[in-house]
Amino acid sequence: MLQKRLEPLLSRKRVAIVEACVIGLVSGLAAVLLKQGVEILTLWRTSSDWPLWLVLPTIGLVGGGLSGLLVERLAPEAAGSGIPQVKAALGFAKIPLNLRVSLVKLGSTLLALGSGLSLGRQGPTVQIGAGLAAQLSRWVPTSPEYRRQLISAGAAAGLAAGFNAPIAGVLFVVEELLQDFSDLTLGSAILASFIGAVVSRLLGGQGLNLAMDDRQISLSVHDLPFLIILGLLAGLLGALFRQGIFGSLVFFRQFKGLGLPGRIGLAGLITGVVGVFLPVAAADNTGLQEFLVTGSAGWQLIAIAFVVKFLLTLLAYGSGAAGGIFAPSLVLGAALGCLTSSLAQGFYSGFGAWPIPADLASTTTYALTGMGAFFSAVTGVPITAIVIVFEMTANFNLVLPLMIGSGIAYLVSERANNGSIYNRLLAMQGIHLEPVVQANNPWAHLKASDLMQRRVETLSSQMSLSEVVQAFSRSHHRGFPVLEEGRLVGIITQSDLGEATAQGLDQYLTLGEVMTHHPVTVAPDATLPRVLHLLNQLKLSRLPVTDGNRLVGIITRADIIRAECDQVSGGLTELGPQAEPSYVVLHQCAPATGQGRLLVPLSDPQTAPDLLKIAAAIAHGLHYELECIHVVRVPRSVAPAEARVDLQAVEPLRQLANSYAANSGLSVHFQVRAAHEIGRTLLEVIKERHIDLVLMGWHHPNLTPGRVISGVVDTLIRQAPCQVVVVRAGRNLTFDRWLIPTAGGPNANSAQRLLPGLLTLGHDPEIHLCTICHPEKGQCLTPRHISTMADALEATLDRPVHTQILTDISVSQAIVDFAALRHSDVILLGASRENLLSQVIKGNIPLEIAQSIDITVILLRQVDDILDPST
Template sequence: MFRTNPAFHLVLAFFVGIVAGLGAVAFRRLIGLMHNAFFFGQISSRFDDLRHSAASFWGLGVVLVPVLGGLVVVWLVRTFAPEAKGHGVPEVMDAIYYGSGVIRPVVVLVKALASSISIGSGGSVGREGPIIQIGAAFGSSLAQWLRLQEWQRLGLIAAGAGAGIAATFNTPVGGILFAIELMLVEVSARTLVPVMIATGTAAFVSRLFLGDYPSFIISQHIINRTMHQSAGAYAAYVLLGLLAGGAGLLFTSSLYWTEDRFERWIKNPYARHAAGMLGVGLVIYFMITFTGHYYVEGVGYATVQDVLDGAITHPGFLLLLLLLKILTFSVTLGSGGSGGVFSPSLYVGAVLGGLYAVIANHLLPGIGISMTIAAALGMAGMVAASTGAAVTGAVMIFEMTSDYHIIIPLIIVASLAFGVRRLITRETIYTRKLIRRGHFIPEARHSNLYLMRPAGEFMETPLIRVKGSRTLADIAVLLHRGREIPHILVLEGTQPRAVLTAPRVRELLRHRQTSTPIGNFASEDWFSVPVDCQIYDLVARFRATHQECALLCRIDPPEHHEDVIAIVTIEDVLAYTSLPMRLLRPHAAQ
């Protein structure tokens, strides 16, 4: 294994930033090329995403444009790189925590091509997910080629991901925070400085080719108005934050509900995505026919700019745009497309904020909420609620709008939106995809001090005790009274016999296997530890036994099922530490 000195590691980060910046520029040009080819039959990469696209000369035939693009996307993904399907960021996180930071180089090319076709042909997805995956894949490939140490490889992946965000949105600070909140398994000078170098470099390269402009334009007179906010306006922002949190939950749930339905109803992947994109094609044809613009196709930045400009003020139309964007986004990705979720969340947040301002000013004429400011706040709230990156959402919107005076309302809305989502579920739009595979991602980066604390302090998943003869239907009735899926301790007489973990319960209920006794599904693969066992010792036991469940007990070993205080799984430990899975279960990445 090749060991680099710190200076050379920084040079590598600089190189990753250059490639990520150039990749972002090339990817945006590629989207323009695909859009012009699919919609107008032209070979040109010119495309201004802040302006609405002209109507395609295909007429009614535009309905089939997303279908054609979708078929090509499915072929590319299935033939060359299955990792390129979907929104990209979960695959990067999965590689970090479960794959030792190994991302195949082919993913760079396939993801860029598949996502540009998906977006260019009318798919209602974003461009940031692919750029994140492209930057991360290059960082991983470079580290593998040089045979760097694992922590350096993981650091370059985070640097590439942050650089991709910085380059595509012209938000270097936001890129750093994105890497910290979602990518870095260790936050220290040796990992953070390379991220800073990569994101700064990528933003600089992007500005050389695309210009130093904010992602969205807010007029100076609107910015001046934010200097003087009334107490009533701040109270209104509190409610907006709560609404954004609810919208974020709807946004996330809609995607995975749609994905489940498509996979259940249509087994063939080509037919599945073709059916979904036919629906998207019908929606965009309806919009161009009756409104004059496509509105919901592609990244949707032109519509976001319209809301920021106050060009769309009818509440009914704003509500229609919000619902149609969630629908087309969910169908595009849920049926098998390739693209990001960040831009659609910005779109939904902007429209939600604009709609909120229109209604609030109508009901309370004296409150004086700016539609532009409310739209910007809505974007931050949606990012915080859906992705879990609350700080990133607030700072990126600040960088995108170049309005410093909006920072306090941004903090309020992003924090409340994040809190609403976290109160209901700790799953984000990124981690839910991984949890469905049984791959859990930690919510926080803790110092080693946390490993010395008792394991019981970190456990939130409830525990219920049942006989093995009870069925899943019985469990479903019990859960109807509560909200959170519990771990289940299966009893034999007065003794604990087996364990059914919360993720397994969730999976079984989703597949409706309700008539079988739960004892048939439960695992006897567990060990017991005292309730005051330290996390450090618990991790050692997981590694030594290769088991995945531990019973925290008053008396070890337990003499009665009442001695069991809680069930702890590897995933529970991962949820509250920054330990990658391979440190708890070494064979997992093999």
């Protein structure tokens, strides 16, 4: 009863509103804390009683070093401006974004900017807001797509709070980060931005805080040539600034020995030294920006300020300090606008020879226009640039000059530097965003033909209703397309049939008289969004797919949901209708003489002998029979029972199985099946043939995100109700020196069962048992425990077992290094299903080991690792 009352309050939109408000509130508070903290530290740094020649360099060195140390030790992802990291997270790249990153970003930015580094706080507020939103999405679990919407709302709120510009926050997310105009995304971003900006304005003060009237902002025909010049200069110098950022990053990479604290400390020291001789360099962005916009300085000082700010910002950003380029870009643009205003005034006055035209725009107009133009050239978001400056000044007269300057600057900069600056920054880190998005978003280009069922059950329009009732009773479908002379003429559903039978008309009417005529259809090339729109808008459960009047398939909600579930679980191998049960093409049975059965899937005649060799050794040790299977995969458009299978191509595998049966004395069964999906087919065989253990080969490393090893292997690791052994054969298939890493779990029992058979593959096997401890977490397993495990193995195997405790922060690297040290031939890895799934997030240990070493790797999943489906 309570749940029903709460359901209206817990609708998706209402929850989204609450979450957006929370994100905006928290992001606004974080932005206010950062702003006031930087102002306090800047005031303390510049008004100290100590000599400036001592204070500024010392604080720059110490504060920068502490900022870098905080990032290096606690959250390396918090380095830089933070916007590239947010964009990568929104593009499905695996970059941490959480509360830890947000807090470290806040602290490191406070230290860096408070130390005098020439960077801004608005870029970090974007990452802080996004990180807080990402953490909220973990506390309140939701779908991956909705999590992206929450992160984008947090980013918008962070930027809105940083600039007191809510509209600009939304536009930046739409223009640069997410590029999503859906209602829920826009609504969440708008609400979060509004709340964040309100909190920032109430608690942190106004933005630019200039008391301007319409007389200060004006535009005349005399200004147009110089606004064009300003746009050209902003575009060229903005492009140079972008190139300088990349050059500075490359330059600082040469000083790896300094570490991040040393690089940032060095940048702080240089900034402090420059600030001693040029006080304008020691001013924070807000003060310098207001100083320039008011036009109270001479052009010589402004030119010096521009050059110094330009170089110091490149220096600070290249060092890896936490801070953004938004505010420095605005300051540089203001300085450039002031210089252009001086040029215009000098030109029209003949450099003092005659009066300046009365309608010439003020220096403030040029400064504000330069802010938007330079910002647009650097970031590549002209609309956001215009709106940011407009929202900070709230003066409509400024819109036209901003459009002229920002538009020209953007076109010039894009001509010189093609592509997003944030994409290029990510590329320098090895993250190529666009391929990642496409690889992880398989729905982007799907069409109806990709998901539709091609084999459709249909009815004839001339059938009687009693025959239609029988058709429904024999089928699980709730609707049928109706054909007449091969053309689609209608569709009949259970509700249509129910109305006719309720009126007692079923004895007199034909199907053509009660069906729904002219049904809604889609073409094979209809996009998936179009299909979903029709299904939702018309409240339908299925749509016929037609090519003209010819029925070519049908697509249902179930087909879409099933494909999405398969994709999320990692089991999707082919888009299309549901896979049918496999079909047994050939089954060669042997006498049932073993105490269990070991299933060996065989696919390649070249690798099958090695796999069968290992399987036979295990089967001898366990007294099992061998069940060999070859699965012929057929398209889903063809029923497995109707598929043509070339048994001649399978003959080498059958003969190989027969030879092992004759030479080993084992009972060997062999079968061939036609199937849509190999993984599901193997699960069918495990159930039908009462399989106790599965041995599979693993030949090619798989780098697909979300996979442990590969599609078929992962399916069995997650779902098989029996023990699973996966073998990645090494370059030299020898079995004399064995390495068994363990974490103290049930590995020993499984090793005791399998090793007696496996050791027969070697001549004089040598066994090393090891465990790995993290150096900062203490000793994770005492020698007594590992000795107990070694004693149990020695008693079972009747041979010595050597033990070793390793210390390393990387489990995989420790195993690889120790295997190389001991010249191991085989690594036997035991892991639970739960641990394997966690490896997808924390690092794929089996894959990392297999890619780093050429020896044989055997991965074991115990029977006890299968989780209860109800949990």
